[in-house]
Amino acid sequence: MIDFLGKRIQKAMEKANNKTSLKEEDLLEITREIKLALLEADVNLVIVKEFIKEIKEKAIGAEIIGKLNPGQQMVKIVNDELIKILGGKTKEIKLEQTRTVIMMAGLQGSGKTTSTAKLASYFLKRKKVKKVLMIAADVYRPAAMDQLIVLGKQINVDVYFEKNNNNAQLIVENGMKKAKEEFYDLVIIDTAGRLSIDEKLMQELVDIKKIAKPSEIIFVADSLSGQDIINVAKTFNQYLNLTSSIITKLDSDARGGAAFSITKLLNIPIAFIGTGEKINNFDLFHPDRMANRILGMGDVLSIIEKAEEVIDKDKAEKIGRRLMSGNFDLDDLLNSLNQMKKMGKFSKLIKLIPGMPKNIDLSKVEGADQKIKLYEILISSMTMQERKNPKLLKNTSRKNRIIKGSGRTVQEYNQLVNEFETLSKRMKEMSKNGMGGMGGLFK
Numbered sequence: 001m002i003d004f005l006g007k008r009i010q011k012a013m014e015k016a017n018n019k020t021s022l023k024e025e026d027l028l029e030i031t032r033e034i035k036l037a038l039l040e041a042d043v044n045l046v047i048v049k050e051f052i053k054e055i056k057e058k059a060i061g062a063e064i065i066g067k068l069n070p071g072q073q074m075v076k077i078v079n080d081e082l083i084k085i086l087g088g089k090t091k092e093i094k095l096e097q098t099r100t101v102i103m104m105a106g107l108q109g110s111g112k113t114t115s116t117a118k119l120a121s122y123f124l125k126r127k128k129v130k131k132v133l134m135i136a137a138d139v140y141r142p143a144a145m146d147q148l149i150v151l152g153k154q155i156n157v158d159v160y161f162e163k164n165n166n167n168a169q170l171i172v173e174n175g176m177k178k179a180k181e182e183f184y185d186l187v188i189i190d191t192a193g194r195l196s197i198d199e200k201l202m203q204e205l206v207d208i209k210k211i212a213k214p215s216e217i218i219f220v221a222d223s224l225s226g227q228d229i230i231n232v233a234k235t236f237n238q239y240l241n242l243t244s245s246i247i248t249k250l251d252s253d254a255r256g257g258a259a260f261s262i263t264k265l266l267n268i269p270i271a272f273i274g275t276g277e278k279i280n281n282f283d284l285f286h287p288d289r290m291a292n293r294i295l296g297m298g299d300v301l302s303i304i305e306k307a308e309e310v311i312d313k314d315k316a317e318k319i320g321r322r323l324m325s326g327n328f329d330l331d332d333l334l335n336s337l338n339q340m341k342k343m344g345k346f347s348k349l350i351k352l353i354p355g356m357p358k359n360i361d362l363s364k365v366e367g368a369d370q371k372i373k374l375y376e377i378l379i380s381s382m383t384m385q386e387r388k389n390p391k392l393l394k395n396t397s398r399k400n401r402i403i404k405g406s407g408r409t410v411q412e413y414n415q416l417v418n419e420f421e422t423l424s425k426r427m428k429e430m431s432k433n434g435m436g437g438m439g440g441l442f443k
C-alpha cells in the first residue's frame with residue numbers, strides 16, 4: 001500500500017509543487033487525484049470523503065490559493081491528515097506491574113499465531129521483559145498448537161499447551177494458573193479464528209477474556225482483506241472491546257487500505273505491522289512516519305532504530321577503528337558485511353531514504369545485495385591466515401582451493417581481490433590524510 005499510494009499521491013502533489021501559485025481548479029484536480037489514489041488503495045469511502053473534505057477546507061483556510069510556493073503547504077496539510085487517519089499517535093502497549101496479559105483475536109489465517117511469537121520476541125528483546133508465556137488456545141486445528149510450539153522453540157519462549165484437551169477455556173485457565181505460580185511477566189494468548197464470524201467462537205473468546213482478564217486485546221487484520229474486514233472488526237469489537245490491532249502481510253503487494261480503515265472507523269489504534277513471515281519482520285507502527293513515507297519524505301528514524309537494534313555496537317566500533325587505522329583485512333570486511341546484512345536488503349532499505357529519486361535503478365541496488373552474498377561466500381572459504389594476510393590470495397594453489405571450495409568463478413574471485421585492494425589503498429590514504437579522504441569511500 002505504501003509504495004502504491006506513495007507513487008500516486010506524490011504525483012498529485014507534484015502538480016502543486018510545479019506551480020508558483022495555486023488556482024481553485026488546481027486544488028480540485030489535486031484532491032481528485034488523491035481521492036482516486038486512496039480509493040484504488042481500497043481505503044474505505046467514508047474515510048476518503050472526509051479526508052478530501054478536510055484537505056480542501058484546510059487548503060482554503062490556509063489561503064494557499066493564489067499564494068507563492070503552495071507545494072510545501074499542501075504537503076503539510078496532506079501529511080497532517082494522513083497522520084490523523086492512521087491513528088494520530090503511536091500506540092504504546094503498557095506493561096502491567098505484576099503481569100501483562102495480551103489476547104489475540106481475528107479471522108483464520110490473518111496471522112495471529114505468527115504475530116503472537118513476533119510480539120513475544122519484541123517484548124523480550126526490545127522491552128527487556130524477562131519471562132514470557134504463550135498459551136496455545138486454538139483447539140480446532142491440531143497443527144495450530146504445533147505451529148506455536150515450533151515458534152516458541154525458535155525464540156526461546158515457553159508455550160503452554162494441552163494436546164488432548166479441546167476446551168480452549170480450560171486451557172487458558174490452566175495456562176494462567178501456571179503463569180501466576182511461576183511468575184511470568186507477560187502472557188500472550190493465541191486463539192482460534194474462523195473464516196467468517198461465528199457465534200460459538202465469539203462466545204469462546206468472550207469466555208477467554210473473562211478468565212484471563214487481558215489488558216490488551218489485539219485484532220489481527222490481514223492487509224489482503226477487502227472491505228468486509230471492517231464489519232468483521234466491528235463484530236469482534238462489539239463482543240470483545242478491542243484495544244488495538246496488528247496489520248499483517250504488508251510485504252505483499254496488497255493495497256491494504258481496508259485493514260488500515262479499521263483504525264479511523266472504529267477508533268482502534270494500530271500497534272504493530274507485520275512485514276514478512278520471519279520473527280523480525282515486525283515493527284511498531286508510527287502514524288507520522290508512515291505518512292512521511294507515503295509522501296516520499298523518507299523514514300530516517302526507522303533506519304536509525306533498525307541499526308541500533310541489529311548492529312553490534314562494539315563490533316561496529318572495532319571495525320571502524322581498524323578501518324581508520326588502515327589495518328583493514330578480509331576478516332574485518334566479512335564482519336562488516338555481516339553487520340550490513342542484518343539491516344536487511346538494500347533494495348528494501350533504500351525506500352526509506354528521503355529524497356531518493358523515484359526512478360532509481362533497483363537492479364543496481366539488488367546487485368549490491370548479491371555482491372554482499374558473493375563476498376561472504378568467498379571469504380568464508382578462506383583460512384583465517386589468508387583473511388588476515390591478503391597477499392596470500394595471489395598464490396595460485398590457494399586461489400584454486402578457495403574458488404573450488406566456494407563454488408564461485410575465477411572472475412568473481414578476482415573481483416573480490418581487486419575491490420579489496422582498492423578499498424585497502426583508499427583506507428591507507430585516508431588514515432594518512434584524515435577524514436578528507438572520506439569522499440573516495442563513497443564511490
Ligand SMILES: Nc1nc2c(ncn2[C@@H]2O[C@H](COP(=O)(O)OP(=O)(O)O)[C@@H](O)[C@H]2O)c(=O)[nH]1
Pocket residue numbers: 106107108109110111112113114115147193220248249250251252273274275276277281
Ligand atoms: N508474508 C507474510 N506472511 C505472514 C505474515 N504474518 C503471517 N504470515 C503468514 O500467514 C500465514 C497464516 O499465519 P498464522 O499466524 O498461522 O495465522 P492464524 O491462522 O491467524 O494464526 C502463515 O503462513 C504465516 O507465515 C506477514 O506479515 N507477512
Ligand SMILES: [Mg+2]
Pocket residue numbers: 112113114138144190191
Ligand atoms: Mg493460528
